[in-house]
Amino acid sequence: MFRTVIISIFSFALCTLASVYAQAPSAPLMDGYNHTGVASCATAGCHGDQVAGPGAGPVVGQNEYFRWRAFGESGAHSRAYEVLLTPHAQRIARNLGIGPAQKADECLDCHADNVPDTLRSERFQISDGVGCEACHGGAQDWLAFHRSSADHALNVEAGLYPTEDPSARAQLCLNCHLGSGAKNQFVSHKIMGAGHPRLKFELDLYTTIQQHHRTDAGYSTRKTVAPGAQVWAIGQVSALQRTLDLLLDKKISGEGPFPELFFFDCHACHQPISSGLKDLSWRPNPLRPLGPGVPILNDANLFMLIAAARGLDTVLAERLENNGRALHAASLQSSKQFRRSAIVLRATTDEMASRVLSADFSDPAMVRAILREVVDASLAERYTNYAAAEQALFAVQRLSADLELNSTEMTTAIEQASNHVQSPSTYDQIRFRDALRKIETFLEQ
Ligand code: HEC
Ligand code: HEC
Ligand code: HEC
Ligand code: HEC
Structure with a gap:
């Protein structure tokens, strides 16, 4: 009980900061909101409908969960944690002397939605890897109303990360696909020397590979669509x-x-x-x-x-x-x-x-x-x-x-x-x- 109060004061302080810095939203990993877990997004009727094609639903696709979990590169984020259990990852971690890879912040800060324990809700599971909220932001304050509210700006104000904005999206993806100044988000030559693959990235291509939304007429009334170039x-x-x-x-x-x-x-x-x-x-x-x-x-x-x-x-x-x-x-x-x-x-x-x-x-x-x-x-x-x-x-x-x-x-x-x-x-x-x-x-x- 006492703990909850402290957390909510803490996240309130951070929300205010986030809205002051509307131009540079904080990275989802550091947004200070509770992360409710992929399970809270993935139910049928929400984002877990088994329908084919991108954006199959009436407003949003509602099949985003299955697209996130797709085979091959397009579903790589859902397996980013599992990768840490492979012999390859274990060998990297051993070479670095950091204990098991799946427990090391040096790995989890890019291979999962590694928010502090205090910000993990009941249904949160670290094994979900790079889950919805690792990109869309902690859903604590918008989960309840984002489905009924068509106002995107309101959702963003409540902590939804503006992934449609290409500059904000670039900052987000680069945190893990190039590296950031945060403590454990950098693949140094030492980590590569221990066996980590070289990182490569291009924003438009990589967005397309993992795309789970459709930019139809309805979408462009809600959001600005920048040309691919x-x-x-x-x-x-x-x-x-x-x-x-x-x-x-x-x-x-x-x-x-x-x-x-x-x-x-x-x-x-x-x-x-x-x-x-x-x-x-x-x-x-x-x-x-x-x-x-x-x-x-x-x-x-x-x-x-x-x-x-x-x-x-x-x-x-x-x-x-x-x-x-x-x-x-x-x-x-x-x-x-x-x-x-x-x-x-x-x-x-x-x-x-x-x-x-x-x-x-x-x-x-x-x-x-x-x-x-x-x-x-x-x-x-x-x-x-x-x-x-x-x-x-x-x-x-x-x-x-x-x-x-x-x-x-x-x-x-x-x-x-x-x-x-x-x-x-x-x-x-x-x-x-x-x-x-x-x-x-x-x-x-
Ligand atoms: C800065 C972010 C970042 C950090 C830190 C990081 N990784 Fe990665 N890792 C990635 C990305 C991005 C890829 C995908 C590379 C690609 O294919 O372009 C990847 C790929 C991998 C792969 C290959 C996966 C495959 O499908 O073949 C392994 C294994 C791996 N990482 C293990 C680790 C381990 C172990 C650690 C901790 C010592 C770690 N990573 C730390 C971002 C990171
Ligand atoms: C790697 C980052 C990333 C992950 C992980 C991710 N998304 Fe997305 N998502 C995006 C981007 C980028 C877009 C396209 C730009 C936009 O509309 O915000 C998008 C678009 C969407 C849209 C369409 C929004 C609209 O207005 O039409 C929905 C819904 C969505 N994502 C839900 C999810 C759900 C549910 C999950 C987890 C199962 C998830 N996303 C995981 C980055 C991500
Ligand atoms: C929290 C860290 C994180 C964020 C944020 C993130 N990614 Fe990733 N991404 C990864 C990791 C780790 C992998 C490799 C996972 C694996 O090998 O299964 C990956 C894999 C991918 C892949 C599959 C191809 C490949 O190189 O393995 C694509 C495409 C991709 N990411 C696109 C994006 C885009 C676009 C964004 C921004 C909207 C984004 N990612 C944001 C961590 C992240
Ligand atoms: C200035 C030269 C130089 C550059 C540039 C360089 N490396 Fe290295 N790399 C080395 C040296 C020296 C070693 C250590 C070789 C040894 O211990 O046998 C090494 C070791 C490695 C190893 C371990 C090889 C093994 O099989 O054990 C990997 C993997 C690696 N580097 C990847 C990279 C990647 C990826 C980049 C680019 C981001 C890079 N290196 C840039 C010089 C370089």
């Missing part, structure tokens, strides 16, 4: 902002002379040593003032952002390029110089964020121009490394989907490009560039 661009700018924030956070990047290896291109170090001319893969890159044989910052999001900027604001594009070059150069100089360059690029990304938010992405000519820049960048020999090629491929797929470029020739050309980006160990820049060149010819028609 804009979601892509917001994802890129948010990822770069987040990366630089983490880089500038000494708790994350460390105080030593060499920053945390997470920020570097994995395959610059992790690739077979070439034994002759034939398999020598190093090539100069016009955006990196670095010679051979040095570690390279992972600049994949920066490359994509430069392509977007070239379609939106060429002056800003040039500044991004110059700031990026300066950061690469500084990575070989002092840590002071490195931080200074990161701060300059960080400020430019803020400008880019406002350009991306205000631009009209429903204009197909502009989206086409950006897509052309993405494939053209390859002609300029920029995709020298796998991580950059991976993001370029995501961009080609999402921007061409947005433009509905789905002719057989286009689909085949994209498939061919994708064949060259199947694995870091077989990535071949020249073949990938040639495949993109083919896509470019279709864009000119």
Whole structure:
């Protein structure tokens, strides 16, 4: 009884804060609300109806629970906790000496809705993994009325996370798919060295893979729908902002002379040593003032952002390029110089964020121009490394989907490009560039 009173005062204090900071909602994991558990969402008549197709119900689909639990990648969140029970996860945890993975906050803060015990209602189960409230926010204050109230703003005020807003969504997904400054939401090189897979992410694609809603006419009267290309661009700018924030956070990047290896291109170090001319893969890159044989910052999001900027604001594009070059150069100089360059690029990304938010992405000519820049960048020999090629491929797929470029020739050309980006160990820049060149010819028609 006494405990309940304390909790409610505590969460009241946090609610007020949350509404003051309406522009930057707190992450569901830290929203201070009680999390009621997936079971409280999953009953028939609510979100647990067994009907086919996205958005099968009259207002919302009502089958979201089954879509969340679907086989394959689209239902991965429902199995994020189970993954921690596998021999792979147990080995990672053993290598790190943190006890069983399924009990370690170092793992649970991304693989489950790991709110404090005091905020777990009766039906809450940690084994539900990344449950509904890990994204939609603790339902304590909106569970009772969100079904009868059509007013989305009211729900958001009561703690529903605004997942439809692409900037807010980017912040949410990036917490786990890139990392955050929170204590246990970062996959350092140490954790990767212990066996954790490399993280990769693209907002529009990943949203589509796990999509359990339908954006029909009814939906757009309730919520604003951003074009896919804009979601892509917001994802890129948010990822770069987040990366630089983490880089500038000494708790994350460390105080030593060499920053945390997470920020570097994995395959610059992790690739077979070439034994002759034939398999020598190093090539100069016009955006990196670095010679051979040095570690390279992972600049994949920066490359994509430069392509977007070239379609939106060429002056800003040039500044991004110059700031990026300066950061690469500084990575070989002092840590002071490195931080200074990161701060300059960080400020430019803020400008880019406002350009991306205000631009009209429903204009197909502009989206086409950006897509052309993405494939053209390859002609300029920029995709020298796998991580950059991976993001370029995501961009080609999402921007061409947005433009509905789905002719057989286009689909085949994209498939061919994708064949060259199947694995870091077989990535071949020249073949990938040639495949993109083919896509470019279709864009000119
Ligand atoms: C910053 C968030 C984050 C943290 C912290 C984290 N993970 Fe992960 N983990 C992920 C994401 C995201 C994926 C999916 C990667 C992908 O496929 O892109 C993943 C994937 C995995 C996989 C592979 C799953 C599969 O289906 O093959 C294992 C195993 C795993 N994590 C174990 C762990 C363990 C053990 C810990 C704690 C030491 C941990 N993770 C900490 C985010 C995180
Ligand atoms: C990984 C994050 C994530 C998880 C986990 C998640 N959702 Fe969602 N959900 C989203 C996003 C993103 C959207 C689309 C944007 C929007 O409408 O808010 C969405 C949309 C919805 C919608 C459609 C809203 C509308 O206005 O049409 C419903 C209903 C929903 N989710 C319910 C659930 C339920 C129930 C669960 C758990 C079984 C769940 N979601 C799990 C991220 C998530
Ligand atoms: C609380 C942490 C968390 C949040 C927030 C989160 N994810 Fe995930 N996501 C994960 C983990 C962990 C996995 C891997 C689970 C597994 O392997 O079963 C994953 C897997 C996925 C997958 C399957 C593909 C893959 O890489 O394994 C997609 C798609 C995905 N997430 C999209 C999203 C999107 C879109 C958002 C934001 C709306 C989001 N996620 C938010 C933790 C999270
Ligand atoms: C500057 C070079 C460098 C970069 C960049 C780098 N690593 Fe490493 N990595 C190392 C070294 C050194 C080791 C330790 C090798 C050993 O102990 O045998 C290592 C070990 C590992 C291991 C353990 C290998 C094994 O089989 O035991 C994994 C996995 C790993 N790194 C993944 C990554 C990922 C993912 C990235 C990108 C985010 C990355 N590394 C970036 C140098 C690097």
